[in-house]
Amino acid sequence: MIEVKDLQKSFGEAHILKGITTTFEKGKTNLIIGQSGSGKTVFLKCLLGLFDYEEGSIAYDGHIFSKLTEDEKRNMRAKIGMVFQGSALFDSMTIAENVMFPLQMFTKQSKSEMQDRVDFVLKRVNLPDAHNKMPSEASGGMQKRVAIARAIVNKPRYLFCDEPNSGLDPKTAIVIDNLIKEITEEYQITTVINSHDMNSVMEIGEKIVFLKDGLKAWEGSKETIFRTDNEVVTDFVYSSNLFKKVRKMYLEENS
CATH class of the missing domain: 3.40.50.300 (P-loop containing nucleotide triphosphate hydrolases)
Known part of the structure; x- marks a missing residue:
């Protein structure tokens, strides 16, 4: 907390x-x-x-x-693990090297221990075969998953x-x-x-x-935001017609 x-x-x-x-x-x-x-x-x-x-x-x-x-x-x-807005991967490093970076910075694990942990987290984010790719070879979604893997590799x-x-x-x-x-x-x-x-x-x-x-x-x-009468919140959240319709449906179903 x-x-x-x-x-x-x-x-x-x-x-x-x-x-x-x-x-x-x-x-x-x-x-x-x-x-x-x-x-x-x-x-x-x-x-x-x-x-x-x-x-x-x-x-x-x-x-x-x-x-x-x-x-x-x-x-x-x-x-602390951090996922940056633009992923912030190191262009000159492979995906595996990017993910391993926090372990090298904050731990004294052996190379094999670090490799095992990198294998685990890349598999966890559904990128089991991406180790040797460069960030430039990865899509935006893949880069975000790599960023998440790097953020959790040190068990934050x-x-x-x-x-x-x-x-x-x-x-x-x-x-x-x-x-x-x-x-x-x-x-x-x-x-x-x-x-x-x-x-x-x-x-x-x-x-x-x-x-x-x-x-x-x-x-x-997310449940109470549907029911709030706080005008500052509703003006921001329900500025689109889609969310206005979603809110209306929610309130009707739960009235």
Whole structure:
């Protein structure tokens, strides 16, 4: 579990995060959503330890990150997996080398142990024969699966995903959503996803935090988001006619 209390972050005179308090639960897909400029990317980078913040705290399973020593912070980072928006694979490395990179960085495993782990995670993301391919030879969907394999290769407790469906067609996006949800449940990871994709929200949003102008405007689940009367949320979520129809059907069926 990740617990956030009264988180505040500014850049100069620009107050970006204005006292966010929430929790992200273990074994669930936790989504951060909001319009551009809402603060969700800054929030994610604070959670990752990439940005310092002026007020508040972030605790990973009870350990407040800002109070850890440098060695303790390094050990904590070894427990974090990250799926970047553009996959961020190393072009000069094979897929297997990309996936092995965190093991080389954070562990003292033997080469054979690392190879066994790489074999396992590539098989888990349905890429059992992709070891020797270069990233340029892989489709967008394959690259995302490689990025997920790399993110989980070190058996993380926490998984962060920044717009994991960016640039993917709807069918492939569903595959990636389902893969992330399956891995989260299978390994009981605390997964936090920064997303603007409402399909993802409705598909896998077990916990949803909606940001507006640096504030937490609403939180709930994909079920409760159908029933909320919060106008800020409904204006964002149901801006398309499709989701308006889905919501209407849901409310009629559950009235």
